Amino acid sequence: MVTDVDRAIERAGALIGRLSPQAQRLQQRVRQKRRAHFLKKLGRVVIAGGAIMVASALFGLFFAPIGSTGVMLAVGLWILAAWVLLVYPSFPEASTETLVQTDLKYLPAQTEVWLASQRKALPAPSQRLLDGIGVRLETLAPQLQTIDPREPAAVEVRKILSDHLPELVNGYKRVPEPMRRERQSTGQTPDQQLEAGLKLIDEEIGEMTRNIAAGDLDKLATQGKFLELKYRGMDGVES
Template sequence: MVTDVDRAIERAGSLLGRLSPQAQRMAFRARQRRRAFFLQKLGRAALAAGAIIVGGGAFGLFIGPLGGTGVMLAGGALILATAGLLIWPHYPEANEETLVQTDLKLLPAQTEVWLAQQRRALPAPAANLLDGIGVRLETLSPQLQTLDPREPVAVEVRKILSEHLPELVNGYKRVPEPLRREVQSSGMTPDQQLVDGLKLIDEEIATMTRNIAAGDLDKLATQEKFLQLKYRDTDGVTG
C-alpha cells in the first residue's frame, strides 16, 4: 500500500533528479551546514545540562543537601537551559537584509542559501546560471577566510554578492509574469536581460577569484625569495 509519505519521498526524489549536479551540490552543502548548526546547539545544550548537574552535585557535597525545593529548582533550570539552547538561536535565514549584514567569511555560504531559494522563481537558463555561481562561491569561500574586509577586492565581493546579485534577481521577479518574455524598448526580453546580467556577475566572480589567487601567489613567491636569500646566505656564511 502506497502511503502519503511514500508519495512525498517519491516526489522529492524526482525533484532531486531534475536538479543539475551543481544544484545538487548546493543542496547537499546546505543540508551539511544545517546539520552542523544543529549539532553545535546540541553540544551547547549538553554542556549546559552537564554544568547544572555537576553544580548541583558539588553543592550537595560541599555545602549541604539540596532538599526537595533545590532539586526542583535544579531540574527546572536543567529543562529550561536545555530547551532554550535547542530552540535558540534559530538557523540564520538568508535574505536581502541579512546578506548585507553577514560577515565576509560567511557571505558566500549565505549567498548560496539565498540562491537556492530563488531557483523556482526563475526560468531554466537563469536557474542553471545560479547553480554555476554557487559552484564559484564554493571556490571563493576559502579565499575570503584570511582576506582583510577593507581591501578593495573584499569590498567588491561584498557589493556584488549582497547588492548587485539580489537587485538583479529581485528586479526580474517584480516584472509581471506575462511581460517577462515580451521584447522591451531595450530590444530584449526581461528573461534575456536576467540571463545576461547573471552571466556578467558569474564572470566578475571568476575574475575576483583569479585576482585573489594572483595576490596569494605573489605573496608566496615573495616569501619564497625571502627564504632563499636568508638561508642561502646563512649557508654561505656557515660554509
C-alpha cells in the first residue's frame, strides 16, 4: 500500500532528478556558504566559553574562590553568550538592496545566493539559464579578488550583477502570473522576454570573464618578456 509519505518521497526524488547538474551545484554552494557561516559562529561560541573559563580561573586565583555560585554564574554567562552568538549575525540573505551594497570581490557569491532564492519563481527554461549564470559566476569570482573596482570591467560587472540582472528577474515577477504566457506588443510573451534577457546576461558575463582573463594574460606575457630581457640579457652580458 502506497502511503502519503511514499508519495512525498517520490515527488522529492522526481524533483531532484529534474534539477540540472548546474542547479544542484548552485544549491550545494549555497549550502556550503550556510554551513561555513554556522561553523564560524560555533567557533565564536567556543572561544567565548574558553574566555569565560579563563577569566573565572584568574579571578579565583588572584581575588577569591568563585565557589559553586560563581561556577553557575559563569555557566549562565556562557549560555547567554552562546545564544547571542548563534543567533546574531544571521546568515546574510541576498536581496536587491544587499547586492548594491556588497563589495565587488564578494558580489558573485552574494549573487549566487540571490539566484538560488529566485529560482522557484521562474519557468523551467529560465531556471536552467539562471543555473548557468551561477556556474559562470564561479569562474568570475576569483578574477574579481584583485581587480580595481574603478576599472571599466569592474564597473560593468557591478552594473550587470547588482542592477540589470535583479531588475530583469524582479520585473518578470511583477507581471501577473496569468499574463506571463500571453503574447505582448513585442511579439513575445513575458516568459520569452525573460529567457532572452537572461541569455544576453549569460553571454555578457562570459564575455567579461574572457576580457578580464585576456588582460591578465597580457600582463603575464609582459612580465615574462621583462624577466627574459632582465635575466637572459644579464646572462648575455656576463658571458
